Amino acid sequence: VRQILVIGIGAGNPDHLTFQGAKAISRADVVFLIDKATADDLVAVRQVLLDRHARIDHRLVTIPDPARDRDPEDYQAAVAAWHRARAERIGAAIRDELDESSTGVFLVWGDPSLYDSTLRVLEAIDGLDIVDVEVEVIPGVTSVSALAAAHRTALHGVGEPVVLTTGRRLADAGTLDAPNTVVLLDGQEAYRSIDPDGIEVLWGAYLGMDGEVTIRGPLAEVADRISQERADAREANGWIMDAYLLRSTDPPTM
Ligand SMILES: C[S@@+](CC[C@H](N)C(=O)[O-])C[C@H]1O[C@@H](n2cnc3c(N)ncnc32)[C@H](O)[C@@H]1O
Numbered sequence: 001v002r003q004i005l006v007i008g009i010g011a012g013n014p015d016h017l018t019f020q021g022a023k024a025i026s027r028a029d030v031v032f033l034i035d036k037a038t039a040d041d042l043v044a045v046r047q048v049l050l051d052r053h054a055r056i057d058h059r060l061v062t063i064p065d066p067a068r069d070r071d072p073e074d075y076q077a078a079v080a081a082w083h084r085a086r087a088e089r090i091g092a093a094i095r096d097e098l099d100e101s102s103t104g105v106f107l108v109w110g111d112p113s114l115y116d117s118t119l120r121v122l123e124a125i126d127g128l129d130i131v132d133v134e135v136e137v138i139p140g141v142t143s144v145s146a147l148a149a150a151h152r153t154a155l156h157g158v159g160e161p162v163v164l165t166t167g168r169r170l171a172d173a174g175t176l177d178a179p180n181t182v183v184l185l186d187g188q189e190a191y192r193s194i195d196p197d198g199i200e201v202l203w204g205a206y207l208g209m210d211g212e213v214t215i216r217g218p219l220a221e222v223a224d225r226i227s228q229e230r231a232d233a234r235e236a237n238g239w240i241m242d243a244y245l246l247r248s249t250d251p252p253t254m
Helices: 019-026 040-053 075-097 118-128 142-150 165-173 218-235
Strands: 001-006 031-035 060-061 103-108 135-136 163-166 178-184 198-205 214-220 242-248
Touching: 001 019, 001 075, 001 163, 019 075, 019 103, 019 135, 031 075, 075 118, 103 118, 118 135, 135 163, 142 165, 142 178, 142 198, 142 242, 163 165, 198 218, 214 218, 218 242
Parallel strands: 001 103, 001 135, 031 060, 031 103, 163 178
Antiparallel strands: 178 242, 198 214, 198 242
């Protein structure tokens, strides 16, 4: 059995790492890199954490993503095939690069429970007969926590529910699923696809990082400013990571 630690590293500030995460990084013999963190700043955060906490003799193993058919006839089948190819590659890398007495580490942005495929892939490896893995998860600060902290707010009113969703799903739904909806992975200005009346937005980009920007206000009034900020930031940095809470300001109908 190979020992694997999946460590949530926080949402971009190296100081988000917990003491438990730091201890876990110091146990790494091999650090596996599978994400497509191409932006320099994202790679830099990871490097800071390894410089601070990893043992000097740890090894880095990069696992390239398999090629993906972007225009398949059968979308579901193509995604399944891609996931399988990924699991096979990562499983083979664990088998070949790690022995049973050493510890492998995966560093995951934010927390591994939120819009990240690492845990699903490791579970899939279990069914493939390549290698046996024992996984331990060390939780991290999510971008959702970083967003709430930046705005000094709770995500919901007393006893209310919160929904976490993606930009794509929000745009498809065209409406809020809950009085408090947190949106991640919005590449398309999904906040423009809902009726802004009675909705407050609490938006943040580069949360916890240098260049953190936040905007808060009635959606109808600040949507244009958010779009402008996004465009400017993307132009200046080449990439943007942002998240927002949409909060219904209408009194609940009971
Ligand atoms: C693939 S998801 C990963 C989420 C991550 N596992 C977490 O726990 O936050 C990436 C999305 O998280 C959000 N995100 C992550 N870090 C962020 C940050 N520092 N500032 C704003 N949004 C962030 C963005 O919505 C981005 O599109």
